[in-house]
Amino acid sequence: MTTAIKVENLSKAYQIGQFSTGTLSRDIERWWALARGKEDPFLKIGEINDRSQKGTSDIVWSLKDLNFEVNQGEVLGIIGKNGAGKSTLLKVLSQVTTPTTGVIKMKGRISSLLEVGTGFHPELTGRENIFLNGAILGMTKSEVARKFDEIVDFSGVERYIDTPVKRYSSGMYVRLAFAVAAHLESEILVVDEVLAVGDAEFQKKCIGKMGDISKGEGRTILFVSHILNMIKSLCRKTIFLEDGTIRSIGQTEVIIQEYLSSKKKTHQIWESGAVGDHVVELRSASMIKSNGKEANTIDFTEDLYVEYTYLVKEPGFRLDPNIHIFDQNGNYIFVSSDYWSKKVYDKGLYKSVMKIPKKMLNTGIYNLGVALTSYPGTTIHFFERDALTFEVTEDVSNREMDFMGKMPGVIRPKLEWETIKISDK
Amino acid sequence: MKIKNNYSDSDNWDLIISPRKKWFDLQFRQLWAYRDLLMLFVRRDVVAFYKQTIFGPLWYFIQPVATTIVFVFVFGNLAGLSTDGLPQPLFYLAGITAWNYFSDCLKKTSTVFRDNQQIFGKVYFPRIVSPISIILSNLLKFGIQLFLLIALIIYYAFQGVDFGPGWEVLLFPIFVLLMAMQGLGLGMIITALTTKYRDLSYLVEFGVQLMMYSTTVIYPLSTLGGKMYWVVALNPMTFVIEGIRVSTLGEGILTIYTMGYVTLVSTIIFIVGVIIFNRVEKNFVDTI
Numbered sequence: 197m198t199t200a201i202k203v204e205n206l207s208k209a210y211q212i213g214q215f216s217t218g219t220l221s222r223d224i225e226r227w228w229a230l231a232r233g234k235e236d237p238f239l240k241i242g243e244i245n246d247r248s249q250k251g252t253s254d255i256v257w258s259l260k261d262l263n264f265e266v267n268q269g270e271v272l273g274i275i276g277k278n279g280a281g282k283s284t285l286l287k288v289l290s291q292v293t294t295p296t297t298g299v300i301k302m303k304g305r306i307s308s309l310l311e312v313g314t315g316f317h318p319e320l321t322g323r324e325n326i327f328l329n330g331a332i333l334g335m336t337k338s339e340v341a342r343k344f345d346e347i348v349d350f351s352g353v354e355r356y357i358d359t360p361v362k363r364y365s366s367g368m369y370v371r372l373a374f375a376v377a378a379h380l381e382s383e384i385l386v387v388d389e390v391l392a393v394g395d396a397e398f399q400k401k402c403i404g405k406m407g408d409i410s411k412g413e414g415r416t417i418l419f420v421s422h423i424l425n426m427i428k429s430l431c432r433k434t435i436f437l438e439d440g441t442i443r444s445i446g447q448t449e450v451i452i453q454e455y456l457s458s459k460k461k462t463h464q465i466w467e468s469g470a471v472g473d474h475v476v477e478l479r480s481a482s483m484i485k486s487n488g489k490e491a492n493t494i495d496f497t498e499d500l501y502v503e504y505t506y507l508v509k510e511p512g513f514r515l516d517p518n519i520h521i522f523d524q525n526g527n528y529i530f531v532s533s534d535y536w537s538k539k540v541y542d543k544g545l546y547k548s549v550m551k552i553p554k555k556m557l558n559t560g561i562y563n564l565g566v567a568l569t570s571y572p573g574t575t576i577h578f579f580e581r582d583a584l585t586f587e588v589t590e591d592v593s594n595r596e597m598d599f600m601g602k603m604p605g606v607i608r609p610k611l612e613w614e615t616i617k618i619s620d621k
Numbered sequence: 622m623k624i625k626n627n628y629s630d631s632d633n634w635d636l637i638i639s640p641r642k643k644w645f646d647l648q649f650r651q652l653w654a655y656r657d658l659l660m661l662f663v664r665r666d667v668v669a670f671y672k673q674t675i676f677g678p679l680w681y682f683i684q685p686v687a688t689t690i691v692f693v694f695v696f697g698n699l700a701g702l703s704t705d706g707l708p709q710p711l712f713y714l715a716g717i718t719a720w721n722y723f724s725d726c727l728k729k730t731s732t733v734f735r736d737n738q739q740i741f742g743k744v745y746f747p748r749i750v751s752p753i754s755i756i757l758s759n760l761l762k763f764g765i766q767l768f769l770l771i772a773l774i775i776y777y778a779f780q781g782v783d784f785g786p787g788w789e790v791l792l793f794p795i796f797v798l799l800m801a802m803q804g805l806g807l808g809m810i811i812t813a814l815t816t817k818y819r820d821l822s823y824l825v826e827f828g829v830q831l832m833m834y835s836t837t838v839i840y841p842l843s844t845l846g847g848k849m850y851w852v853v854a855l856n857p858m859t860f861v862i863e864g865i866r867v868s869t870l871g872e873g874i875l876t877i878y879t880m881g882y883v884t885l886v887s888t889i890i891f892i893v894g895v896i897i898f899n900r901v902e903k904n905f906v907d908t909i
Contacts, residue, residue, distance in 0.1 A: 202634075210907060287906070291745035294640055294903040301634040311743040317665050319672045328665060331658035332744055360672070 198268050198303070200384060200416040201289075206262040206298035208284050208440075209255050258284040260440045262298070266418065268383075271410040273431030273448055274420045275455050280437040282420045283388075286310055289418065290386050304383025304416070307334050311388070313373030318362035322353060322372055325361050329376045343379045350405075351375035371398055378405045385409070389421035406430060424452050459561060461585045462490055472506070472568075472578045475513055479505040479545070481566050481583045496559060496590040496608075503549040504566045504583070508541045513570045515541050517548040520565040520581075521557075523606050529562070535571075558608040559590045651747045658746060662754035667761060681765045685721065689714045696839045705841040705872040707784060708777050712870070714770055716838035719865040722763040723800045723858060724829045729755045730808020731825050734816050734905050741906060748902040749895070752809055756801050763797070770869065786871040792880075793868040799861050802887040806894030813901035817908045837862050842874050854879075857886040 259281045266272050276282050287293050289300060290308030315332040316325050326347055330340035340347075348354050351372040353364070361369060387406070403426060410417050410430055421427050427434060427448060434451040436443045436458075444454055463482040471478040481504035483491040494500045502519055518533035532550060564586065567579035592600050652659070671677040689710055696702045697709040704712035730752045734741065737751055778785070815822040833839075836858045845853055853859050860883045866873035 287742075288638070291638060292742060293906050295638065297640060300636075300638040302636040302638075303634055306636065308744060314743045315740045317669055319669045320665060324665075324668070328661045331655070331661045332740065332746060334655075334746065336654075337657040337661075 199265050200268040200270070200303050201266040201418075202301045203262055203264050204299045204301075206259055206285075206288065206300060207257060207296050208259040208281075208288055208293070209296045210258050210284075211255055258440050259288070259295075262442055264435065264442065264445060266416055268303070268416055269414040270433060271417045271419060271431045273427040273434035273451075274418060274437060275422075275424070275427060275434060275452070276437035276443075277459065281440040282437055284440075285437070286386055286388055286418075286420055302384060305334065305381075306384040306386065307380045307382040308386040309333075309377045309380075309388060310386075312370055312377055316361055316369070316373060319360055321360055322348075322357040322364070325372070326376055329373065333377065333380055334382060335380065339381060343381075347372075347375045347379050350378060350401075367398070374398075374402055378402070378409070383415055385415060385417045387417060387419045389419075389423060389426065403429070424455075428452060456561065456587070459585050460492060460587055461582075462492055464583060466580075468507075471580050475508070475510045475570070475575075476515065476568050476577045477507045477509065478566065478568070478578050478580055479507055481505075481564075481580070483564075483584055483586050491586065493587045493589050496557075496588055497554050497594060499554050500552040500586070501549055502552065502564060502566075502584070503547055505545060505547045506568060506578075507545050508543055511542045513541055514538060514572075515577075516569045516571060517550075518567050518569060519550050520567065520579075522563040522565070524561045524563075526563075527606070529557075529606055533569075555610045556607055557588050558603060558605050559588050560606070561585065561587045648747045648749065652749065652753075655746050655750050659750050659754050659757070662750065663758045663761070666754065666758040678765065681762050682769055685714060685717050685766055685769060688717050692717070692839060702840045703844045705843060705866075707870055707872050708782055711770075711773055711777055711784075712841075712866070712872075713839065714773055715866050715869055716862055718763065718766045718770055719796075719800065719862055720833055720836065720838045720858075721766070722759055722797070723804045723861075724833070725759045725762070726756055726801060726804025727808045727811075727829060728825060729759070730805055731811035731815070731822065733808070733812045734901070735812070735822075738906070741902075749898065752805055752812075752898070755808075756805050760797075760801070774869070784871050786868050789864075789868040789871070789875060791868075792864060792875075796861050796864040796868060799864075799883055799887040800858075802891040803857060803861070806887070806890035806892075809894035809898040810890075813897040813905075816901055816905040832856070832858070835859075837873075841872070857883055857890070861887075 262285070274282055274285065284293075286308065287310070288295050290306070290310060292308075292310070313329065315329055317328065320328065326344065327337060327340050330343075331337065335343075348357055351368075351374070353368045353372050356364065356368065361372070364372070406417075406419075407430060409415060410419075417430075419427065419430055431448050433446065434448040435445045436451050436455050438458070443458075444451055463480070465480045466478050468477060468479075481502070483494070484501040484503060485491045485494065486499050486501070491498075491500060504517070506517075508515070516533050516535045518531055518535070520531045521529040523529055534548060534550075562585070563582055564584040565579060565581040566583045568577045569575065570577060671680065674680060676683070692713040693709045697704065697713070733751050733755065741748065774785075811821055811825055835853055835856050837853065842850070842853060842859065842863055860874070860879040863873040863879070864875050864883070867875040
C-alpha cells in the first residue's frame with residue numbers, strides 16, 4: 197500500500213493577544229533576528245496549548261511535533277476536544293496557513309472542504325455559482341461542466357438554477373453548496389464536519405454521499421468531526437488529538453472509547469490563588485455516589501452528589517453557591533443554586549453539596565460548572581465552567597420497559613401520568 | 622529546516638508543504654492551473670457590478686463624463702489652467718481615464734486580503750489570482766471607457782482641430798501595462814502591510830486622491846518649471862499619464878529617458894509587490 201500523506205514533525209505556533217504598537221517593536225526585534233539568520237526569539241518560550249491555564253508567554257503551540265502517515269484510500273478520522281488543534285491541522289493540511297516547522301508531503305491533488313459555499317456570490321445565479329465555487333475548490337471549467345447535471349440533480353434546486361442565490365432559502369443554498377463540494381474529483385479530501393448541513397433528511401444524504409466517496413472510489417480522506425457517530429460510520433482509523441499532540445492513533449472504536457473516558461473528570465483540585473478573588477477561592481470539586489465513593493460514571497438509576505469546597509477569606513458576605521450543567525454540545529441544561537438559604541458566611545473552609553436525583557438526566561456526557569455569587573449586588577466570585585465532566589449510563593435490562601433503544605432528549609424525568617377512559621365512543 | 626531528496630523512487634511527492642517558500646515566485650504553473658478561476662473571478666466582478674442596476678454597463682461612462690465636466694469647469698474655466706493646446710474635454714478625459722484605471726487597480730488590490738479573508742481562510746488557491754483578476758476586470762472597464770475617448774477624438778477631428786498621435790500610438794499598450802504593474806505592485810504592498818497593522822489602509826483613500834494632484838491629470842507637465850517640475854516628474858505615474866496623452870492625442874512629454882524611468886520604477890514596484898505579497902499570503906490568516 198502506498199502512502200498518500202506523510203506528516204513529519206509538524207508544529208504550528210500562534211501569537212495570541214492583541215496586536216498593537218507593542219507588537220510592532222517585538223516584530224522588529226523578531227525580524228532583525230531572522231534577518232541575521234538567528235532563531236526566532238519568541239518561539240523559544242512557547243508552551244503547550246492548554247486553554248484552561250493562563251500561560252506566561254503569548255506564543256502558543258497549537259500543534260506540536262505531529263508525525264503520522266495516511267495510506268492511499270484510507271479514511272482517517274480526527275477527534276479531540278475544542279482547542280486540541282483539529283482546525284489548525286486542517287488549515288495547515290489545506291494550505292490555508294503554513295506550518296511553523298515540519299513538512300507535509302502528499303501524493304495526488306488535494307481539496308479541502310472546511311466550509312460549504314466558499315466564495316458564493318449572492319448576485320450570481322445558481323449556475324454561475326456552481327462554476328465559481330467549483331473553480332475555487334480547484335476544479336477546471338470542463339470538469340464542472342461534466343459534473344454539472346449530477347450536481348444540480350443532487351442539490352434538488354433545478355427550478356431555481358438561473359435565479360440569483362440571494363433569493364434562495366438557506367436550505368436551498370447549503371444544498372447547492374454541498375452538492376458542488378460532493379462532486380470534487382481530487383485524490384485527497386480534507387473534510388470538516390460542518391459539511392453535513394441542512395435539514396435532517398439532507399444531512400443523511402450528505403453522510404451517505406460521504407460514505408460513497410470514501411468507500412467506492414479509493415480516495416484518501418481526512419475527516420474531522422465532533423459527531424462521534426459520523427466518525428464511527430465513516431472511518432476505520434482515527435487520530436485523537438490532545439493539546440496539539442497526537443495522544444493516540446488506532447482503530448476507531450478503541451480511540452473513541454479512549455476519547456470518551458478522557459473527557460470524564462470526576463475530581464479536580466485547584467491551587468490557592470488559581471480560581472477566585474479576594475473573598476473566596478475554589479479548592480476542589482468532585483462527584484460522589486450515595487455510598488460516598490467517587491463516581492466515574494453514574495447509572496441512570498443512581499443519585500449523584502456534586503460537592504465543591506471553597507475557602508472564604510473575608511467574612512460578612514451573603515454567598516450563593518450555584519452549579520451549572522451543560523450537555524455535550526454545550527447547550528445549557530440548567531442552573532441550580534442555594535440562594536434561598538440566604539446564609540451569611542464567616543471565614544473558613546466550606547463545602548456545598550448538590551444532589552442530582554436519579555432518573556433525571558438522560559444518558560450521555562455532561563459538563564458541570566461550579567460558581568459562587570454574592571448578594572446583594574450580584575458579584576460573581578468565580579465561575580469555573582469546565583469543573584467536572586461525567587457520563588450517565590444505563591443498564592437497559594433494568595429499564596422496566598419494552599423499549600430498549602436510546603431515549604431521545606437531554607432530560608428524562610419520570611413524571612406523573614393518569615389515563616382514564618372517558619366514554620365508549 | 623533541511624529537506625533533502627534522498628528518498629526512494631516511490632517517494633515522488635506531488636505536493637510538499639513546508640514553512641519556507643521562495644522569495645520571488647510568480648507560480649506560473651499554478652496560475653495556469655487556476656486560469657478558469659481567474660476568468661470566473663473577472664466575470665463575477667463585472668457581472669456583480671451592474672446586476673440590479675437600470676443603466677448597467679452605462680455606469681462605466683457616467684463617472685468619467687461627470688468628472689470631465691467638473692474638471693473643465695473648475696480647472697479649465699475658473700482656474701484657467703493650460704491644456705497643452707488641446708481641447709479641454711479631450712485633455713481631461715484622457716488623463717481621467719488613465720488615472721481611474723490606475724487608482725481602481727490600486728484601491729481594490731490594496732484591500733485584497735481583507736476583502737477575501739473569508740475565502741482565503743477556508744480554501745487554498747494561488748492568492749495572486751485575486752489581485753490579477755482585479756487588474757483584468759478593471760482592464761475591461763478601462764477598455765470600455767476608451768471607446769468614449771475614441772468617440773471624443775473622432776468628434777474633435779471632424780471639428781477640424783489639429784492633433785493626433787504619430788507612431789507613438791504603438792506604445793499605448795505598454796503604458797497600460799506599466800499602469801497595471803504600478804497599481805498591482807503598490808496595491809499588493811499595501812494589502813500585505815495592512816494585514817497586521819491597519820494604519821496604512823487609512824492612508825490609501827485620501828493618499829490616492831492627493832497623488833492625483835501630483836501627476837499631470839489636470840495640468841500638463843510642460844507648464845511646470847524648476848523644482849516643481851522635478852517633484853511632479855519623479856512621481857512614476859506622471860510620465861505614464863504623459864505617455865498615454867502622447868500616444869492617444871499626440872501632446873505631452875515622452876522621451877527615451879522618461880520611458881526608461883517609468884519602466885524601471887514600475888518593474889521595481891511590481892517585483893517588490895510580488896515578493897511582499899508572497900511572504901505574507903502564506904500566514905496572513907493568522908494575523909488578520
